[in-house]
Amino acid sequence: xxxxxxxxxxxxxxxxxxxxxxxxxxxxxxxxxxxxxxxxxxxxxxxxxxxxxxxxxxxxxxxxxxxxxxxxxxxxxxxxxxxxxxxxxxxxxxxxxxxxxxxxxxxxxxxxxxxxxxxxxxxxxxxxxxxxxxxxxxxxxxxxx
Numbered sequence: 001x002x003x004x005x006x007x008x009x010x011x012x013x014x015x016x017x018x019x020x021x022x023x024x025x026x027x028x029x030x031x032x033x034x035x036x037x038x039x040x041x042x043x044x045x046x047x048x049x050x051x052x053x054x055x056x057x058x059x060x061x062x063x064x065x066x067x068x069x070x071x072x073x074x075x076x077x078x079x080x081x082x083x084x085x086x087x088x089x090x091x092x093x094x095x096x097x098x099x100x101x102x103x104x105x106x107x108x109x110x111x112x113x114x115x116x117x118x119x120x121x122x123x124x125x126x127x128x129x130x131x132x133x134x135x136x137x138x139x140x141x142x143x144x145x
Contacts, residue, residue, distance in 0.1 A: 010034040
């Protein structure tokens with residue numbers, strides 16, 4: 001990942017729970033870049049995973065954390081835009097190596113907190129794909145500066 005001017009290396013910890021399937025909390029840790037642009041915290045990082053047939057795949061992810069919203073964009077093996085604002089519905093597309101899905105996100109809760117060495121965000125939302133309800137999710141994001 002290319003380092004941009006005024007960015008700093010950061011650790012990104014993402015904890016997620018899919019409530020309707022399992023209450024098990026999943027943790028992912030990434031190393032990325034942080035910068036503050038036009039009043040918004042911007043974090044970029046790369047996700048690596050195994051595709052069908054154990055073929056390595058990569059997506060570049062971008063998280064924007066503003067005062068009243070959280071936006072997550074992915075480009076690569078998985079491509080999508082996800083926008084979270086409290087009590088709002090977002091329509092988009094979730095593209096994977098296995099196909100493309102119409103996506104609806106209904107955000108129940110989205111909040112963030114900024115401290116000197118950490119930015120944290122929490123989301124609760126409902127996800128539907130191709131008009132089928134999938135699950136309720138809770139996601140916590142910690143950006144360690």
